[in-house]
Ligand SMILES: Nc1ncnc2c1ncn2[C@@H]1O[C@H](COP(=O)(O)OP(=O)(O)OP(=O)(O)O)[C@@H](O)[C@H]1O
């Protein structure tokens with residue numbers, strides 16, 4: 037049925053969450069996660085990312101709304117829904133005295149799967165944890181514990197994987213290993229939803245991006261489209277002589293005068309055929325405006341993110 | 354039924370038990386031995402028989418119950434409290450297991466352990482006092498029923514507790530006094546008439562009485578009443594756990 041009606045593997049409809057304290061952490065969230073994609077959920081601290089993930093996974097009760105995971109309602113048909121979900125939590129919650137191997141076997145069993153040592157071995161090897169399989173978890177470093185949590189989440193071969201801040205406290209090398217693994221999982225058909233504060237990570241990894249702020253999902257967009265729509269290119273022209281104001285002759289270009297009149301900034305749309313740069317430079321020459329330097333820059337996802345979170349009303353996509 | 358899930362929880366809990374074998378097995382056996390030496394041998398030799406049973410033999414059922422109750426409660430309450438405290442409960446909450454399966458896993462493991470302990474204490478007691486068992490079938494049945502019921506009760510305490518103090522307070526301030534006043538060391542016929550009435554509000558009286566009946570064929574209250582009261586308590590506990598899991602009380606925010 038689900039394959040027919042849509043490619044969404046997770047459907048979130050009208051989800052609200054008000055905690056017992058009276059704090060409203062989620063406001064009418066609607067979101068579809070497509071089967072097989074990597075979806076990055078971005079947002080500042082306290083935006084509601086973990087709350088949303090916790091509701092989908094069954095750890096937090098939504099105040100209202102529905103969630104369908106892999107075709108199953110997460111409340112009415114929780115067994116089937118949860119069996120297809122793996123979760124790597126944000127906090128390093130681990131048993132202390134268990135070995136890596138036994139905690140992983142526990143996870144697999146808990147999710148209703150028969151033992152499969154070959155699968156566990158593969159996951160442990162992929163995460164460079166094979167040598168540590170008999171170590172007690174409390175003897176591992178923080179980064180290793182994070183990997184143990186990933187191993188536990190993958191122990192039952194989930195079709196949907198949630199990674200809540202997977203790169204927190206993880207060194208660069210491991211991060212690269214981890215992302216390689218995430219790509220592999222995706223190649224094998226796993227859908228991945230991750231949250232991160234490293235925006236370059238989302239830029240690098242994600243197919244689509246959702247931005248959440250103060251409990252509201254303010255934008256959901258294909259990463260490339262998002263960057264194109266909101267991304268601006270700028271040309272900064274450093275002048276020899278500072279200017280008081282922009283001459284009327286340059287009205288055709290939307291220019292800004294910055295750095296006390298020393299720099300002219302020209303913002304242009306990278307998608308247009310004509311950038312207008314050549315004409316601008318000619319006009320500057322004609323009016324005897326000398327410049328000593330030219331710099332162009334492109335806005336990163338980070339700039340976009342900051343502008344979204346800080347002036348959500350000014351951005352329209 | 355998620356049988357793999359039940360097995361995973363049960364194994365996990367049993368492994369925890371055997372990791373702490375000194376604390377969970379050796380300590381209660383030692384404590385009980387001390388009771389036998391002090392009450393059974395030293396003081397017991399000066400006490401008259403109760404209902405034609407030597408005092409040393411008379412206190413065995415009560416002592417076994419004492420350990421059974423406190424161990425069932427502490428095992429099961431720790432079992433579910435620790436994941437809450439360590440945060441690893443997230444996995445249980447996000448797993449495709451029903452509350453019945455969670456119960457079978459946790460309560461089953463806690464009860465298994467207390468039954469093992471109960472048998473061990475009965476064996477130890479045999480070293481000090483010779484005794485015969487009148488109703489072996491009933492003895493095992495009561496042992497199992499009590500272990501399950503009080504493991505379930507412990508599970509509830511573990512769900513309810515949000516700090517270590519609360520975890521200890523019910524066993525220390527309620528269960529231990531009730532057990533001591535439940536006729537472990539005396540027959541309730543030895544109490545003044547008013548206290549004989551009051552003591553019937555103590556559920557532990559029914560447990561110990563029923564258990565003593567299985568040992569020696571004599572009891573303060575009828576065996577049917579004993580079993581009935583225990584089953585009633587079991588039912589109350591089950592209803593409560595069902596409610597907790599369905600509302601998410603103290604588990605899901
Ligand atoms: N159990 C709770 N009771 C009350 N308020 C809560 C609870 N859990 C979270 N909150 C509040 O809900 C809001 C959203 O929290 P959440 O953990 O979902 O944020 P987040 O986006 O994951 O943040 P971070 O990036 O810091 O992980 C926060 O303001 C938080 O204080």
Ligand SMILES: [Mg+2]
Pocket residue numbers: 085086087126200
């Ligand atoms: Mg979070």
